[in-house]
Amino acid sequence: MKSISKIAILFMVATVMVSCFDTGNPNYQYMPNMYAPVGYETYGEYEIFPGGQAAMLPAEGSIPRGWQPYDYPNTPDGLLLAKAELKNPLAVTEENLAAGKKLYDIYCAVCHGANGDGQGILVQREKILGIPSYDDAGRDISEGGVYHVQMFGLNSMGSYASQTNELERWQITQHVMNLKAALKGEPLVTPESIVAPTVEETTETVTTETEH
Numbered sequence: 499m500k501s502i503s504k505i506a507i508l509f510m511v512a513t514v515m516v517s518c519f520d521t522g523n524p525n526y527q528y529m530p531n532m533y534a535p536v537g538y539e540t541y542g543e544y545e546i547f548p549g550g551q552a553a554m555l556p557a558e559g560s561i562p563r564g565w566q567p568y569d570y571p572n573t574p575d576g577l578l579l580a581k582a583e584l585k586n587p588l589a590v591t592e593e594n595l596a597a598g599k600k601l602y603d604i605y606c607a608v609c610h611g612a613n614g615d616g617q618g619i620l621v622q623r624e625k626i627l628g629i630p631s632y633d634d635a636g637r638d639i640s641e642g643g644v645y646h647v648q649m650f651g652l653n654s655m656g657s658y659a660s661q662t663n664e665l666e667r668w669q670i671t672q673h674v675m676n677l678k679a680a681l682k683g684e685p686l687v688t689p690e691s692i693v694a695p696t697v698e699e700t701t702e703t704v705t706t707e708t709e710h
């Protein structure tokens with residue numbers, strides 16, 4: 499009889515202990531110092547922050563690492579200005595030209611065609627209309643303009659600013675300017691063609707100076 503009541507008491511104690519256990523929460527922690535973070539949790543709720551959330555937007559004017567600010571506005575005037583004055587900072591190298599062609603074939607050729615005549619596969623299948631050829635006289639496509647439309651898109655052409663980085667956009671631009679030159683039957687820009695005129699220019703200046 500005695501042992502039965504002992505067992506009963508033991509059982510009750512065990513039940514009380516187990517019934518208070520919440521599996522969703524660590525009830526007892528042994529030396530909990532490192533369990534709970536000291537800093538604010540990334541998405542935690544804290545009254546001290548505006549909106550009560552630790553996750554906030556970046557401060558105005560912040561520039562993400564590896565991102566360069568682009569000052570030409572996303573307007574028709576911005577496009578004209580970029581067309582007129584924005585220049586490709588990249589050197590003409592085999593690597594840049596090859597990378598530009600590769601990226602162009604991935605991102606642009608579906609609409610603009612591999613040679614830039616506006617006859618990409620989507621145009622042939624009549625999925626999209628109004629793709630210009632790069633030698634379209636009315637558009638007067640320049641390197642600044644090519645970069646600008648990649649940043650912001652233009653009407654039914656989307657922006658490529660999230661898919662490509664600054665270097666890649668300029669590499670694509672280099673390739674597009676060569677496609678335009680090929681369509682117009684003008685000489686292509688190659689690493690050699692860049693070196694040659696500079697030498698000629700220097701000799702010209704030298705000769706003119708000696709004439710005076």
Ligand code: HEC
Pocket residue numbers: 602605606607608609610626627628629630637638639643644647648652653654655656658670671674
């Ligand atoms: C979904 C199809 C599509 C894709 C893909 C596309 N474009 Fe376009 N692009 C267009 C259309 C449509 C226009 C004409 C927009 C207009 O003038 O209304 C255009 C216009 C242009 C122009 C002429 C801008 C001017 O000055 O008038 C350039 C340059 C250009 N695209 C470059 C590119 C480059 C570079 C890529 C790849 C990064 C690309 N496009 C990808 C559809 C596309």
